[in-house]
Amino acid sequence: MLHTRRFEGPASARVLFLRNLPSRVDRPRFVVSLQQNPARSSAVAENRARTAAVQQLLRIDEEGAFVGLVGGSPTKRQPHARKSSVAQLNSRDARFVTELVFGVTRWRRRLDWLITQLRPSGGSLDPELLQILRLGMFELLELGTPDWVINSHVELAKELVRPEAARLVNGVLRSMTRMRAANAIPMPKIEPGFSPRQRADVFGIASSHPTWLVERWVQRFGEATTLKLLASNNRRPLYSLRVNTMKVEIGTLEEQLREAGVDVERSPYLPNEYLRVKSGLQEVLSQGLVSDGLCQVQDESAGLVVSLLDCQPGERVLDACAAPGGKTLFAAARMQGKGQLVAMDTNARRLKGLPATASQQGVPAGFLTVGAADLRDLPGQQHAPFDRVLLDVPCSGLGVLAKRADLRWRRQPADILSNALLQDALLDAAAELVKPGGLLVYSTCSIEPEENHGRVEAFLSRHPEFCSEPAPFGAFPQEVLNENGFMATFPHVHGIDGAFGARLRRCE
Ligand SMILES: C[S@@+](CC[C@H](N)C(=O)[O-])C[C@H]1O[C@@H](n2cnc3c(N)ncnc32)[C@H](O)[C@@H]1O
Numbered sequence: 001m002l003h004t005r006r007f008e009g010p011a012s013a014r015v016l017f018l019r020n021l022p023s024r025v026d027r028p029r030f031v032v033s034l035q036q037n038p039a040r041s042s043a044v045a046e047n048r049a050r051t052a053a054v055q056q057l058l059r060i061d062e063e064g065a066f067v068g069l070v071g072g073s074p075t076k077r078q079p080h081a082r083k084s085s086v087a088q089l090n091s092r093d094a095r096f097v098t099e100l101v102f103g104v105t106r107w108r109r110r111l112d113w114l115i116t117q118l119r120p121s122g123g124s125l126d127p128e129l130l131q132i133l134r135l136g137m138f139e140l141l142e143l144g145t146p147d148w149v150i151n152s153h154v155e156l157a158k159e160l161v162r163p164e165a166a167r168l169v170n171g172v173l174r175s176m177t178r179m180r181a182a183n184a185i186p187m188p189k190i191e192p193g194f195s196p197r198q199r200a201d202v203f204g205i206a207s208s209h210p211t212w213l214v215e216r217w218v219q220r221f222g223e224a225t226t227l228k229l230l231a232s233n234n235r236r237p238l239y240s241l242r243v244n245t246m247k248v249e250i251g252t253l254e255e256q257l258r259e260a261g262v263d264v265e266r267s268p269y270l271p272n273e274y275l276r277v278k279s280g281l282q283e284v285l286s287q288g289l290v291s292d293g294l295c296q297v298q299d300e301s302a303g304l305v306v307s308l309l310d311c312q313p314g315e316r317v318l319d320a321c322a323a324p325g326g327k328t329l330f331a332a333a334r335m336q337g338k339g340q341l342v343a344m345d346t347n348a349r350r351l352k353g354l355p356a357t358a359s360q361q362g363v364p365a366g367f368l369t370v371g372a373a374d375l376r377d378l379p380g381q382q383h384a385p386f387d388r389v390l391l392d393v394p395c396s397g398l399g400v401l402a403k404r405a406d407l408r409w410r411r412q413p414a415d416i417l418s419n420a421l422l423q424d425a426l427l428d429a430a431a432e433l434v435k436p437g438g439l440l441v442y443s444t445c446s447i448e449p450e451e452n453h454g455r456v457e458a459f460l461s462r463h464p465e466f467c468s469e470p471a472p473f474g475a476f477p478q479e480v481l482n483e484n485g486f487m488a489t490f491p492h493v494h495g496i497d498g499a500f501g502a503r504l505r506r507c508e
Pocket residue numbers: 302320321322323324325326327328344345346347350373374375376392393394395426
């Protein structure tokens with residue numbers, strides 16, 4: 001069976017592309033044979049995509065890169081890889097890299113468990129070799145790729161590790177295909193008498209989540225609901241577009257997208273501003289609709305937080321933890337560019353692109369002020385107070401594991417408590433900037449009570465001048481409110497990212 005992924009492009013581009021191949025495949029002899037043999041060319045392009053995936057996975061593991069940000073320079077550990085970064089792949093191969101990086105990161109624990117079961121001997125593995133084994137396992141197990149793919153991984157091991165590493169890759173992956181053919185893929189099992197921790201461990205391996213997180217969720221939600229949440233985190237994430245109503249009507253863009261072959265439907269929560277992309281996200285990007293400022297990729301949960309803020313044209317509004325500015329831009333559209341919007345964040349680098357994006361989106365100059373500062377260093381009394389303040393604090397991000405699979409491996413239980421200290425300090429600082437009668441919206445992309453409800457309760461006990469209030473009735477979807485009247489979305493319940501939002505009114 002032939003590969004279906006072919007390198008596409010004019011002959012001149014093809015030569016240029018081949019010149020950028022790493023090490024051994026960069027020889028002129030090879031260039032000639034590729035031009036004569038498109039199937040071979042496609043196999044090489046795929047392995048270049050796999051090489052890029054290995055680089056990206058190493059960057060995620062060793063340098064803390066985000067999953068989703070496929071691209072950037074290769075890891076420092078791999079000098080030979082410099083020439084095969086994602087920037088040099090065509091869009092189809094870049095999509096393949098994204099699928100590999102997302103998938104391997106998401107399924108890492110399950111893949112590692114299987115690799116351990118199938119390896120003839122224990123001991124540690126070279127980081128590159130481990131990534132190649134994970135890639136191969138993922139392609140066989142999750143993508144259902146036929147057995148021939150093993151040859152590509154064997155070649156990759158020879159290329160990126162050393163010739164002897166190829167034997168191990170071949171052996172482990174061939175064992176996997178034999179088990180797949182016999183319908184006997186190993187799975188961890190719950191034995192009678194297992195403790196809650198042992199049960200959580202089995203669920204954690206099977207669903208590829210850390211045991212501490214599974215245990216935490218089982219204690220809170222019970223096993224059946226936790227299994228639903230784990231499954232939601234492993235689903236292909238839903239991407240939505242926030243339509244920039246300052247530039248285009250939602251109906252017009254919806255029609256334009258459908259004509260371009262993009263399958264979209266209205267968000268049930270924010271039907272006048274958000275479209276769900278069922279397929280064709282790449283088309284949205286390649287049509288330039290995002291770079292032209294007609295829409296932006298944004299989860300509906302982020303839109304719901306801005307909706308909770310309910311900022312109005314003519315008001316003075318502060319987005320106090322704004323970078324990179326997704327919510328700021330929606331707030332600007334809700335305010336129709338009238339009044340004053342201030343976006344600040346400690347991270348100047350993450351704020352850098354916001355003025356240019358705002359201008360692409362048609363946000364009037366002079367309406368939006370962007371500045372880097374630490375909210376805790378802003379003495380409230382030296383600033384004119386704001387009608388509304390949005391405080392979208394740093395958090396564990398445990399509500400967004402479908403899109404940010406790397407977070408499940410990065411987070412530790414202690415992070416939740418250490419976040420709480422910063423969240424309290426930011427809440428205290430933000431309170432100073434709200435005018436009497438004004439509104440403070442506190443939000444996170446976490447589903448953990450210590451970062452959400454717990455912070456709000458603690459804040460209200462420190463600040464009797466504030467009280468929590470319900471979302472505006474009729475203007476906000478009631479199905480995303482919890483029993484306390486706070487906005488609380490869950491992936492397994494609402495089908496969008498998990499997030500939290502509370503409206504806190506300054507009474508004096
Ligand atoms: C969840 S992110 C904000 C995302 C943003 N609201 C958006 O929708 O694009 C939290 C932000 O808080 C910022 N931050 C952390 N500590 C801060 C502080 N002391 N003052 C201001 N911003 C801070 C971080 O740099 C980070 O960009």
